[in-house]
Amino acid sequence: MPTRTVRTVPEPEAARRVEAIIERRARCDDPDREKLCDEPLELVAYVLAHRRVPEEVLRRDVPDALVLLEYARRAVPVLPGRLDRLEHRLLTLGTEIGLSLGELAAALGLRSRQAVQHRLLRHAAAERGGPRSEVAERAARRAEERERAWLDRHGADLLSCTERLLAHRDLLAAAGGELGEAFDELAESLSRVPGPADPRRTADLRHTTRHVTRTRHLAARLRLLLADLAASGAAAEIPAGHPVHALLARTTRLATAHQSALPTS
Template structure:
């Protein structure tokens, strides 16, 4: 699965979006808009996007919601029409446009459409991942939290946690396996964020070593915390996939929250 969903934008739609941005710049009295016409902007649209983003520092009041949405669509046009570009530059522009959209209070669900995403939550996750990458932080805060918790066990709860694993480790493992299989069967119902979490779960599932021993606990903690994050997301979004996981979801929630209680007592 690719790390990023990429919408396919036709040449006509991309060029129309570019022309609309330039026309709005001209109508707003933007003196720099005429310069954008010197080179064919439909063949080299990056100057249009860079110019628009430059305006956010001094003339943000002239930038409209439509400018941001069209600019995001232009990124899809660049990616899908083989226009020469550096992926890292396009990713940076996307993040800056999303941050601009948030500053303009554009609803995240509106920002989702030109990105080919299906939910406001997916847009929010993409913004957070880009912020984390820009700051040299882990891209998945939930996974980082699971790492941290697994690395610093609470010895006062060790016996309670061990008893829980004795009763439930195999159930946790089997339930994770069912979810992983369900993801393979219905991958088209997931966005990148949920798919990434299930891929992380599958990695831990493969690393699990039997028979059960204290050496297995870090892997089981990882699985439980990752599963808890998946449960929380499914309870709020992903209606179609949630319907497919309807019988599995209660068991996932019970096990993930049970492990959390066994470890932390809350």
């Protein structure tokens, strides 16, 4: 891993950044400002934890907080791991509220947008418990993008089939017991994922990490239920022409295909 660039931040500049954040929070009547302090690292943590302020305030706070982190790397005795975690959270917040990579690079004393991208990739690798390798992280990102692409094409069908399968619960789990519990768990998972007709399901939402994670969890429970149904022979008791047979076959194909699209660890 290449040696990281650390911006040299003079103490007077750090003091100005501290004062700017505190004054900005006072002007906007930050409801949490009673918890403000003038210690650089605690102020950085405050910016991350207390966001009940106009977005424009956050857009100005984040670069100031990044400068304070660079000051702390040379002037404050603290574990580097904490600084890295704070930096990752600040960079993530900055991109979420629309700061450009160039603005973030300037605050960190970096020369290019690409340098910020590389730092984000290394932080992400560390958060995942892997080596701080941009190559490994890029490979993991590509794998996740493959899963997201599969969900873009087939996710609505997967959710629709799950919903229809739950509608046949009384028919498939007539005996109750473990199958009933499996249906309960599947219904709980489905309730956490916006469905095809749900107004919460927007084009942007489909691409969020939380949505992908919840769909992945739903699909895992769905595969467990399908395996239990196959082992129990519940479908064998249903007349051959019943539409539930075609539904089970289609749902099984989708659940299996999604499993094949999952990133490998």
